[in-house]
Amino acid sequence: MAISVDPPEVSREHFRKANITFPILSDPNTETIRAYDLVHKGAGEGGRDIARPAEFLIDRTGTVRWVNLTENFWVRATPEQIMQAGKTLP
Amino acid sequence: MTRRSTWPVWAGLLLTVIAVFSYMAVFVNFPLTRDVPWATFLLFAIALVLVALGLRGAFQAGSSRGKKIVSSIGAVLSVLVVGLFVFGFYFGSRLPVSNGAPRVGQKAPEFRLSDSNGHLTALSELLTTPLNGIAPRGVLLVFYRGYW
Numbered sequence A: 001m002a003i004s005v006d007p008p009e010v011s012r013e014h015f016r017k018a019n020i021t022f023p024i025l026s027d028p029n030t031e032t033i034r035a036y037d038l039v040h041k042g043a044g045e046g047g048r049d050i051a052r053p054a055e056f057l058i059d060r061t062g063t064v065r066w067v068n069l070t071e072n073f074w075v076r077a078t079p080e081q082i083m084q085a086g087k088t089l090p
Numbered sequence B: 001m002t003r004r005s006t007w008p009v010w011a012g013l014l015l016t017v018i019a020v021f022s023y024m025a026v027f028v029n030f031p032l033t034r035d036v037p038w039a040t041f042l043l044f045a046i047a048l049v050l051v052a053l054g055l056r057g058a059f060q061a062g063s064s065r066g067k068k069i070v071s072s073i074g075a076v077l078s079v080l081v082v083g084l085f086v087f088g089f090y091f092g093s094r095l096p097v098s099n100g101a102p103r104v105g106q107k108a109p110e111f112r113l114s115d116s117n118g119h120l121t122a123l124s125e126l127l128t129t130p131l132n133g134i135a136p137r138g139v140l141l142v143f144y145r146g147y148w
Helices: A008-017 A031-035 A079-087 B007-025 B038-058 B065-092 B123-128
Strands: A002-004 A024-026 A054-059 A064-068 B112-115 B120-122 B138-143
Touching: B007 B038, B007 B065, B038 B065, B120 B123, B123 B138
Parallel strands: A002 A024, A002 B138
Antiparallel strands: A024 B112, A054 A064, A054 B138, B112 B120
16 A cells, blocks of 8 residues: 555545555645655655655554665565565464 | 967856756656756866866966966865765765664654545554555555655
């Protein structure tokens, strides 16, 4: 599932066009982004705070099993990397 | 004896400034030219060639000292503009350290956020609500910059 600061309408439209069906959540006040210490201050349009790119694989007990703090938002974890990480889930 | 003009130095300096502004106004909107500013570097290269040509003209035999000094200043300014851009780009826009981000083995902070249909969704719900009758083994959380 994806989290960004965009309001639901913006995300919905973007993902509808891209035909993506996993849950897309909005965190416009960066509350969750701050809880995960991912704030990139002033890096958004108009100087707003946004999230730096990051991926977390969380098991059903709520424990983090794998983290990817990407330096470049173009460089995403590959499906293979995520599948490998998924194998570690109990 | 032909006297070479030094206008290329000023054209070069102007081009470096244009290159910086064009990055901020145009190229930053396209990922291809934003993350590695190829277009800007290309403009810088052309600008520096112009500056070099102008300097060569300024240091021709018979050129006045004033011309040499002024052209040199123009050349230094051009190099400064390029240097400032490169410095600002590579050192000014680094990602935050995020030392406080949850690590492997730690609990992921709970959240409750609206999905794209306006429904509130909590992490704990996502972890426990069966999908097609099957309990999820986990959740992959992907944080995006946003502003598509």
